[in-house]
Amino acid sequence: NAGVTQTPKFQVLKTGQSMTLQCAQDMNHNSMYWYRQDPGMGLRLIYYSASEGTTDKGEVPNGYNVSRLNKREFSLRLESAAPSQTSVYFCASGGTLYEQYFGPGTRLTVT
């Protein structure tokens, strides 16, 4: 079991470029989440998907889009990157035991 995997691990973008962060889980969880972590801010929810075919906005959705491709995969897209989106991005999944399981993160820098 790989758990939750994320690609890429690191990325540098120029302002205005686009990219997609990929996330996959092999635990057969219904729910998947995208968070960003910034110093002193904790983890803030960007988007989540309670089940395949549904997505909902979290606390900080502006500038992002998501796709729940199937039960395993949940991608996060930045259409036009901005320096304010420099952050560490974590994907998580959650099952019937209530806790969430996190991927290793993607460190994104926008210059």
Added chain:
Amino acid sequence: AQSVAQPEDQVNVAEGNPLTVKCTYSVSGNPYLFWYVQYPNRGLQFLLKYITGDNLVKGSYGFEAEFNKSQTSFHLKKPSALVSDSALYFCAARNSGNTPLVFGKGTRLSVIA
């Protein structure tokens, strides 16, 4: 709206001494409460949870936490700290509906030899 507060940005403790990392929450209905730990350049690892039952819950690596409904608190504790416990600790909460976790801002624990 649900919220979690961790009032201390940093906690310093000597190795072998007991440690406490504080957390208070605001959740509608019955709270589900969690502690996670993050080591440098890693994702978050689940430590323990309170869903229902005994107010004292035990988790990984010798950690435990006490649920106090009247004080809306869920403090993380360990009887004897290790240098290897030094990390960033997050408290999180949700209600019993299918809602995402809300996280506190984190507390950096430093255990000094």
